[in-house]
Amino acid sequence: MLLRLLPGDPANTLLSVGADPQQIEAAREQLGSNLPLGEQFVRFVGSLASFDLGNSFISRAPVADEIVARLTVTLPLTLLAFTLAIVIAVPFGIVSAVKADRWYGAAISTVSQLGIAIPVFWVGILLVTAFAVNIRVFPSGGFPSRGWHAPAEALRALTLPVLTLAIVMSASLLRYVRTATLDVLGSDYLRTARALGSTFTEALVRHGIRNGAVPVISILGIELASAFLGAVVVERVFTLPGLGSMLLLGIQQRDYPNVQGVLFVSTLLVLLVGFTADLAQRLIDPRLRDKAGAAS
Amino acid sequence: MIGATALLGKYSGRYGVRALAVTAAFAGFLSASSALQAAENYDVDASIKIGSLYEPQNLDNIAGAGQGINEAFNSNVYEGLFRLTDAGSVEKVLASDYKVSDDGLTYTFTLQPNVKFHSGDPLTAKDVKFSIERVVGPDSKSSRKKSLEPITSIETPDDNTVVVKLSSRSISLPYNLSYVWIVNDAAKDLTSGEDGTGPYKLEDWRRGSTLSLKRSDSYWGEKPTNGEVVFNYFTDATALNNALLTGAVDVITGVQSPDSLAQFKDNAEFTVSEGKSTTKELFAFNDRVEPFNDVKVRKAIARAIDKKKLLNSIWGEYGTLIGSFVPPTDPWYVDLNGVDPYDVDSAKALLAEAGHADGFTFTLDTPNYDPHPIVAQFIKSELAKVGITVNINVITANEWYTKIYKAHDFQATLQEHVNHRDIVFYGNPDFYWGYNNPKVVDLIKSAETSTTTDEQTAKLTEANRTIAEDAASSWLYLYPQIVISKANVSGYPVNGLNSQFFAYGIKKSAD
Numbered sequence: 001m002l003l004r005l006l007p008g009d010p011a012n013t014l015l016s017v018g019a020d021p022q023q024i025e026a027a028r029e030q031l032g033s034n035l036p037l038g039e040q041f042v043r044f045v046g047s048l049a050s051f052d053l054g055n056s057f058i059s060r061a062p063v064a065d066e067i068v069a070r071l072t073v074t075l076p077l078t079l080l081a082f083t084l085a086i087v088i089a090v091p092f093g094i095v096s097a098v099k100a101d102r103w104y105g106a107a108i109s110t111v112s113q114l115g116i117a118i119p120v121f122w123v124g125i126l127l128v129t130a131f132a133v134n135i136r137v138f139p140s141g142g143f144p145s146r147g148w149h150a151p152a153e154a155l156r157a158l159t160l161p162v163l164t165l166a167i168v169m170s171a172s173l174l175r176y177v178r179t180a181t182l183d184v185l186g187s188d189y190l191r192t193a194r195a196l197g198s199t200f201t202e203a204l205v206r207h208g209i210r211n212g213a214v215p216v217i218s219i220l221g222i223e224l225a226s227a228f229l230g231a232v233v234v235e236r237v238f239t240l241p242g243l244g245s246m247l248l249l250g251i252q253q254r255d256y257p258n259v260q261g262v263l264f265v266s267t268l269l270v271l272l273v274g275f276t277a278d279l280a281q282r283l284i285d286p287r288l289r290d291k292a293g294a295a296s
Numbered sequence: 297m298i299g300a301t302a303l304l305g306k307y308s309g310r311y312g313v314r315a316l317a318v319t320a321a322f323a324g325f326l327s328a329s330s331a332l333q334a335a336e337n338y339d340v341d342a343s344i345k346i347g348s349l350y351e352p353q354n355l356d357n358i359a360g361a362g363q364g365i366n367e368a369f370n371s372n373v374y375e376g377l378f379r380l381t382d383a384g385s386v387e388k389v390l391a392s393d394y395k396v397s398d399d400g401l402t403y404t405f406t407l408q409p410n411v412k413f414h415s416g417d418p419l420t421a422k423d424v425k426f427s428i429e430r431v432v433g434p435d436s437k438s439s440r441k442k443s444l445e446p447i448t449s450i451e452t453p454d455d456n457t458v459v460v461k462l463s464s465r466s467i468s469l470p471y472n473l474s475y476v477w478i479v480n481d482a483a484k485d486l487t488s489g490e491d492g493t494g495p496y497k498l499e500d501w502r503r504g505s506t507l508s509l510k511r512s513d514s515y516w517g518e519k520p521t522n523g524e525v526v527f528n529y530f531t532d533a534t535a536l537n538n539a540l541l542t543g544a545v546d547v548i549t550g551v552q553s554p555d556s557l558a559q560f561k562d563n564a565e566f567t568v569s570e571g572k573s574t575t576k577e578l579f580a581f582n583d584r585v586e587p588f589n590d591v592k593v594r595k596a597i598a599r600a601i602d603k604k605k606l607l608n609s610i611w612g613e614y615g616t617l618i619g620s621f622v623p624p625t626d627p628w629y630v631d632l633n634g635v636d637p638y639d640v641d642s643a644k645a646l647l648a649e650a651g652h653a654d655g656f657t658f659t660l661d662t663p664n665y666d667p668h669p670i671v672a673q674f675i676k677s678e679l680a681k682v683g684i685t686v687n688i689n690v691i692t693a694n695e696w697y698t699k700i701y702k703a704h705d706f707q708a709t710l711q712e713h714v715n716h717r718d719i720v721f722y723g724n725p726d727f728y729w730g731y732n733n734p735k736v737v738d739l740i741k742s743a744e745t746s747t748t749t750d751e752q753t754a755k756l757t758e759a760n761r762t763i764a765e766d767a768a769s770s771w772l773y774l775y776p777q778i779v780i781s782k783a784n785v786s787g788y789p790v791n792g793l794n795s796q797f798f799a800y801g802i803k804k805s806a807d
Contacts, residue, residue, distance in 0.1 A: 018715075060359065
């Protein structure tokens, strides 16, 4: 809605220098961009209610088809990056907390601090320079024309983007894991468990991780949601045909149906992630289940 | 790779070191012969990967697909009655012959026999009529619609003959018809599919990424020298260059970032070709408004800008200075660089004569993409020397179209004009820059109704000279047109006139 207030008109994208005024008006009428804002919005909400995302102004293709095609890039990208980020962040986060007094504990903590400060696109450019231009093991960008029908090529194309996103995500995730672990380490129940005869590792694995996991999971939910946003930048750096690049192009071209479609779908995804995170927390922590049961 | 280096390496290994000049001469000879060898040993089924920055917005050139569709589809997927060749001439394609009546108002076209669309339907006169009417129809977003205005009727006396009647002579009709794709009149979806007669058919289009064309086995003409063409689309020049460097693409259609040239130029793995460009960097005034309605002010500004320095700072040794809107490839080109040469003192004198001895202030609407912001900075500093203050206002391409092209709400702006033969814009007083000289309007109009091309050329040359003398706009420079490929790839067009990129002659030998 706000986008429609910006100067510019989708009809402009379709016309070029040389078109005459009648052609411009005809194009605006065809797209409905000559209508008052209110009416454009009512039309959009009306079609959304019937689960019709409409057709792109520019390519004329159904928005829903385009989103589905692009999800085959964005979903694997974010989920792989997310998994990789967890694999990196959880063990290193725990180690850096448990061994905070050792040099490597401090080193991990410092590196992660640095990771938070580095912008995503810069990590991407560095990786391209190192692994694509210099030693040429991975492509510098793009996605195979046959998509997942060429799984090996598709995976190779996604390697650097996934790494980029995972590096940046794991840096902030690691901080949260570290903090949660430190909290757990200072807690009474861990001391009690040790007093009852558990070794430090036993106590940490049996009680510590379960307790520490609860806040970390809600952060994970937020991280995954923001990974969809981070994908916008990564897709741009690696010219991947995902949802992020669709959103950017849609904004440049004032292709409102495409922009609204992408925002609608990404909002759904974020809600879904939040819901899953809630469920996961309840599975891990019986106290949350009891409270929910008592409330209903 | 059978490139120049491999052969040169062998040569110098056997004969040892020679005088530099001799080696250089031999290097030239050897690279020519190795190119020949590469062309002979090409792979007939090769897949050619083309890197480009211009993804089509959809697949129909009358539905606002943008310049990318001309690049991908003209003469590759769709053919016209005529084709504008890479050398700039107009040749017959689907028209095997045509006759013009003595009054120049009736054109009779005979169609090439045995032509089939990719769907299998035969080409008939009705398809041609349908195709021309599509471009002039009410839904057409084609920028060429206006140039086909003289057409009053299209008749199809038989399946093989098309008769086009005009209201006035139109000497450029064959040229203008080279933009009209001949499509099957039964085709359903032309925005995401195709049904043309060209040497390739559309295989797949993955939006935001690739567009693949496959050789059509039922093509009526000469077969392409490769099996498949895949256009790979990029959104920025660096990513495009990286793709070529890393071998992800074989050729890039036009270099847009001058800084990147160095890494390809002295590298034997790549071939750098400079073609003839039609893209002009234009500093356009709104000639309707004060102070730009005064020819002295416009001439003063033209003289106050050191265009040579500007071109050099952007493109180094590449590019060409032009004294008007006409590139050297148009028949009505004359060198007009001397009309308003760089001369700060005479610029100041002209400003004083115009009553602006103390200068003035204006706003320069600058599109936010390269090279316009840099050019704007340069103009600002140059004009400061004659007392003119420039306020740079950065806008997006989309806003440019609404504010400047449509509403004419501006004082001055920057824009690149890509097309061939577009001097006609100066004959339209309603065009965005608002240049209105009745003599030029008349010359451009009557040039179109000329009976001979000599007459047309004479009139347009005169128009060209007049706009330069009036300093209708300030023509900063002609972009270079640079195509870079891997050394084992040859046979691609280098001029890219009107953004076309014919793929059927591209040959690729084994690396």
